[in-house]
Amino acid sequence: MAKIFVFGIGGTGSRVLRALTMLLASGVECKADTIVPIIIDPDAAAGDVERNATLMKQYGEIHSKLDFTSKKKNRFFRTEIKETMTNTNFRLPLSNTEDVLFDDYMGVNGMSKENQALVNVLFSQKNLSSDMTVGFKGNPNVGSVVLNQFDDSDAFLNFANEFDAQDKIFIISSIFGGTGASGFPLLLKTLRTSEDLPNKNLVHNAHIGAITVLPYFQVKQDENSQIDSATFVSKAKSALAYYDRAISKNNAIDTLYYIADDTRTTYENCEGGTNQKNNAHFIELMSAFALIDFANSQKPQTAVHKEFGIETDINEITFENLGKVAKGKLRKAMTQFNLFAKYLSENDNFLAQPWAKDRTLDRTFFDGDFIRTLETVQREYLAWLAEMETQQRAFTPFDLHRDSSRVFDLVKGITQKRLLTLDSNYDLFNNRLNGTGGESKSGEKEQQFTELFYLATEKLVKEKFNIE
């Protein structure tokens, strides 16, 4: 049972984990049995963190009801997502950061005059009077102090305890903010050198990959906010120079992915808290895809650096603009899951269909917890797709309409094929569901239902869009 422990640092870490959850829900092939997300964010109330933790829990609930033995073909929700410790909301709790100002956190008042002078050189007054509850507000110098405590945390020790020889580690962070930029090198140093960890030899020599997200959005100018987009690029440059010296040249990392976008959406300037809930972005999706790529890779001899690019520089990206590998991995799975999600959200007239009657999938089943949770995740999936369409550089591979008279006008750039049948739209969908047998008639109802939709949507995307 190979696991990948995924450290998602800061807001970007959570948003990339959200994209990863969506990819795994849609069945994108990941060469790992289990993903163990560990969110590192002092801003416990951040909207992005909360939204993503809820989503991953719901994913886990659905996964736990399904069976993935070798006979089963279903890939929806195949990879397990689990917590290192229960009741932590996937977070690695940071101690002494709630309702504390940065100078109190460091105990500046108790320092000698010389040390106080040094602190004043390294940190501005704004830094020192920052409230730690909402994170580091784009200040990596603050983050590098506060985050230097990973190996004290129970969740971190639990991670090290659970770490096995075949497991891998992946770190997601942005380079232009506060938490991610400071957290990544500190975390990597702890993983490679900490002597206090259980299984320290395994962890020190683990296959470790990371994605460093370079600037891909900006925020509105706000004099009252410590976050200023104008500093994003200079901060990224400084951090890159540091990473080169401290990470790449000494092979501390095995695979380092870079991604960026110079076409940037402008978000509201929000220092943290529940309002920090950015719309999904293509960069986050492809950052999650970096993890899929990493999962398939072997540990290299020396550090490998990879960058992601699209085929053509356009502002509305479809599957046709992705490279061969990304297109091959994403298009089929995302289209299948999109169809699955649309079916349940736009259609409620299926109880009389043979596929439902054969498996005694009745009103009680469709009103039950499994379907409710599944529908919630699918609504999130459709919302996530819609959010990516709103960005300055939009990812818009699907026609996200709600029109049951043109269900298969779905994948942009592909004209649907006409089939020799009287049925069209959701009738055609039901037709293929009715015609699916085999393993979709064995196991628990939840298993049968999901297997059935996987097989039917697989057939539909092949027949209608020639996607295999």
Place this chain on the structure above:
Amino acid sequence: MNDFFASWYELLAYFEGFSNDMYDNQIYLSIGLCMTLIPIAVLAIYYYAVNSVKFNRWWHWLLLVVVLCAANFGIAYSISYNSILDIYESQNASPEYSLSTDCLSFSLVNMLWCFAVSFVWSIIIKWGSSNCRRTPF
């Protein structure tokens, strides 16, 4: 076969004179064959050629069977009336019963049997249909 169909029809209704003429002239056979074979042919088309989600609800099936019953009513009336009338006309005689009334009553009986036969055929053949195997239930 004529005996077989005669016993079916006369199980539900026996018409003095008319039923004898139907039996003696083997008219039961042709009407009985139509009543059994037309439904299976039409239902086979419905279950296997049409085999459509668009038409797989119980009321679609009911409508089809009602049409089959109506067609069989017409066939039964037409064959029985014309055949018996031909027989009597060739003998320059006329039946001692009201031909049209008895033909009408017999056609109603044929319609009932058509419904029952269609139902039975449906139960037997529906299972191999991917989209209509749960039609009518």
